Amino acid sequence: MLGPQSSLVMYDEEYQRILQLLEKLLREANSKVIFLVDKNGQLIAATGETENLDTTSLASLTAGNIAATGGLAKLIGEKEFSILFHEGEKDNIHISIIGGRVILVVIFDQRSSLGLVRLRVKKASNELAVVFEDLVNKTEQEASSSSASSPFAEITDDDIDNLFN
């Protein structure tokens, strides 16, 4: 499981595996949009009808939502609430936590149902958890093999100054 303090690193191979799983879930759950968010509010991947969606804001608010509900859970002696569901007039949002750190968000309308989404999400969660497990192992291996391979090892003060010019 990903620890709360470890930096999240995403590689191309795992990203493609994640995207494939999300696309499969999108089809099987008859949903509109699916995205994955880090608990800190960083968007990891998104698929579906995302053109007119502000996914960055959605990611940040989802993480805030999960954080606030997590706080509520602790107050009543629960570890966390692993599933949240918001029902709207047309669209609904199903939010669940995977592997303790990643948040899976499924947006769906009347073409699907809560039961179907829950069922498909459960299966996809297990598969996604495996990918994130692999990702953690890979990150640890990379970190221990050589720190010089980090693309940021050689950034200079000038590089940083240039960002603000």
Added chain:
Amino acid sequence: MSFINYASREINCKIVYYGPGLCGKTTNLQFIYNKTAEEAKGKMISLATETERTLFFDFLPLALGEIRGFKTRFHLYTVPGQVFYDASRKLILKGVDGVVFVADSQEERFDANIESLENLKDNLEEQGFDLEKLPFVIQYNKRDLPNVSSVEELSNLLNPRKVPELEGCAMTGEGVFETLKAVAKLVLNNLKKGG
């Protein structure tokens, strides 16, 4: 903690603006939002009360440009400053990469600054962070007001570690970008060290 995405070649970092109620955290973000080019910013989100006091957080995503082929994105957050919002405040610190403490320079807010800084340390500890080891800068805000404590006095009290400190007036924007730059620099240098 930062998110390094090799697939999309992006680095994402989270910076939190902390400080006592009405010290100018949201004003800092609003100034940055107003002065940043359209293509470099996302929507600013403010979860505030009807009287425009921050209830949960403000959020502003910024894209600063590229370093070594990686797009650098900073997510700026503010916390609610009012004392009784502590439960929400600590949640915002999750996964933080750098902290800006916005101090209110007015004499009557002297104690509020100390209380807020102590609260920051406690809440960071609860999330497993040590303020001493985190990229951290202090902004002495509201320098334009008449009843302010001297910077020396504030610095002695709030900044024993002598982290980068800046004078500011968030309403007019003085010191706002300098503060952001100072913290961004520390965060990126931290990444360089593999932190």
